[in-house]
Amino acid sequence: MGLDKSATKPHEALSAVLAEDMAAVNTLITQRMASKHAPRIPEVTAHLVDAGGKRLRPMLTLAAAKLCGYTGPFHIHLAATVEFIHTATLLHDDVVDESGQRRGRPTANLLWDNKSSVLVGDYLFSRSFQLMVETGSLRVLDILANASATIAEGEVLQLTAAQDLRTDESIYLQVVRGKTAALFSAATQVGGVIAQADEDFVQALYDYGDALGIAFQIVDDLLDYQGDSAVTGKNIGDDFRERKLTLPVIKAVAKADAEERAFWVRTIEKGKQVEGDLDHALSLLHKHDTLSATRQDAIAWADKAKDAIALLPDHDIRKMLADLADYVVARIS
């Protein structure tokens, strides 16, 4: 990649060039997360929304719209829509995963309760839906409705596939497309659609979001086995302990001999883990070199993302989106 680490990071560069629009998105989010009757709603939402995160998804929508020359007001609504859908899924994910921490802070289900996380998630999902209806674009509604269904389907698939050693790379890709890439690709695609861009451009934006989302999730799964927990805010081996079959392990299972297979059956399928198992799992990932194979996959998806937008008009933002694809995988290089 050869990124100059001292330079501005690409999401910061995007954030700077989109500063005015991002401020409008934040204002709209604050307005729409309010509830006249139920103060619990903005409390829970603010806990997540204020925790920061990079606002990557809404930024992608704004960037796509701007890149396609959009001058209307509705990219703001769509960016807020995308962030609400994302926040709603995070609230529900933390209930499903019984997580206690997110972005280095206690989760909402821990601070309040599962009930609040489920219902506030539902509320935000409904609010996202109201926001997109305001754009008046049936095509945008169609794209976001499909993305929402794909996200939920991916999450359910993950429930059943995660602990099943028959889960191969193609099922993994389906899960990742659902839980992560569907919202990335919808975010970029609706930016193009609202700008009434050419179909080629809309498709390019979709492909970019899809590939970027996949690269993003593969990196996330890789960092779970080799990240620096001070940077990632995650502990090494969380996925292993939670018996989540992700790409590094799927690749190792595919190459496992009988004894190794028995190890994966016991630890992932049966969940009977004992002291030292994580170290042994790591040694198997190293033995079969699956961490580096996983890294290669992530880089290939980032390259695919860059290729996709090559046909878009030459523009500062196109350059930043390409840099963003590099940056996503630079964390593991």
Added chain:
Amino acid sequence: MGLDKSATKPHEALSAVLAEDMAAVNTLITQRMASKHAPRIPEVTAHLVDAGGKRLRPMLTLAAAKLCGYTGPFHIHLAATVEFIHTATLLHDDVVDESGQRRGRPTANLLWDNKSSVLVGDYLFSRSFQLMVETGSLRVLDILANASATIAEGEVLQLTAAQDLRTDESIYLQVVRGKTAALFSAATQVGGVIAQADEDFVQALYDYGDALGIAFQIVDDLLDYQGDSAVTGKNIGDDFRERKLTLPVIKAVAKADAEERAFWVRTIEKGKQVEGDLDHALSLLHKHDTLSATRQDAIAWADKAKDAIALLPDHDIRKMLADLADYVVARIS
């Protein structure tokens, strides 16, 4: 009231006259609850959908559309939409209430797990959204998006209001409008909107659904204290044990002397219930005659529902809708 108990029940009469449309709705529901990738989704959904229930809400949409002379295909989509939203909220409610039984069968969260209920609910909600987008009516989308937000808001409000003795009748009404009436009124209203009925008719249908939904929920809350559990499938006093402040208790709290108030504070607010408390609670409801006052409120809402549709065209279905309003409160007469 004076209903002839041997006669066909109004929802059965409606079901008979709408039989062809209801069959189409059921077919569409079965098609759309499928998932290519995640078989868990139709399993969980079928458990609820097949359990029956009266399909009251989709029937209201079909009835409203037919009453307004609609001849197109989209009332089927809207009826399925409404049933999916209803099913999604049931799945999430059972997680929130930690319920083990629904319609006399174990709940999905008990048979599978909370995770499946949360995520399959999200999937159905997304599917409902896809279905309504297919109608191409932005007004319908607006109505259903608003209803969804009102439902979630009502549920969150209930979380915080249910155990708070300051909850008065107006807050109770807000909760009931959210958790129950919002979907009834949206169901009837969109039937009129899709038929492009006059604004007066659309408003009348909305008012009917709103009042019917409120009557329905008040009856439900009343039956919790005086129903026959063999008929209702609920145990007497479930709401009391779950510390849910519903109308009969709200009315009793308003009339409580200091000693009675201390009883409600201990049992509802603090949840420190002991043997014999339910009997004492019932004796207080009888002392202040709040069960009969609650019944009067339900009947008044049913009358309001009938009044609302009086201006609609004379039609068999209008008569059945009026009978339905009577029937809803006949359970407590």
